[in-house]
Amino acid sequence: QQQVKQSPQSLIVQKGGISIINCAYENTAFDYFPWYQQFPGKGPALLIAIRPDVSEKKEGRFTISFNKSAKQFSLHIMDSQPGDSATYFCAARVTGGGNKLTFGTGTQLKVEL
């Protein structure tokens, strides 16, 4: 039972293009929504995160859009670069109770020249 559904599974984008990854959740108790980036052979690392009381958060070329009523959030990577090629995971957490993160299934992004 996947509490956080992520799509697409894989994505190929041309250099300079926009990469968009989508996630949806069911548990309305989630109150923290991070995105993690993982390079081959490494552990995931926090990329950007958002709280449900804001609709958008931007850090450099990375933007999270959050739609509380639809229970959806997405990651947009502007001006995608080959160095952005990695696996991206959305996640959600209920604060307290061990602060456990529930992850999506991951999106493998490849940015081509």
Next chain:
Amino acid sequence: NAGVTQTPKFQVLKTGQSMTLQCAQDMNHNSMYWYRQDPGMGLRLIYYSASEGTTDKGEVPNGYNVSRLNKREFSLRLESAAPSQTSVYFCASLGGIRGGYNSPLHFGNGTRLTVT
């Protein structure tokens, strides 16, 4: 700072063998976690320890045991390995002043385990 250190990096086991995956963090974090990563399934929580002296089951605990040896170390044990436990295992710790809201998970670089 080394962050989160996992050993070994690679391991091959035969069905029925046992082993312990080691994890240590040097960030003085209270909470530690074990995840497994499988293709198409993302990261799934096996066990976690909210603080020294406590451990709790996650989403997929069957076939595993854990020990929070002290604040720094959190080990994962496979008592009788099965092919279904072939996976990449990640240990993580949770930082921040209160270890809560907005605190990022810090991951190790994983242990790639194959059970034949």
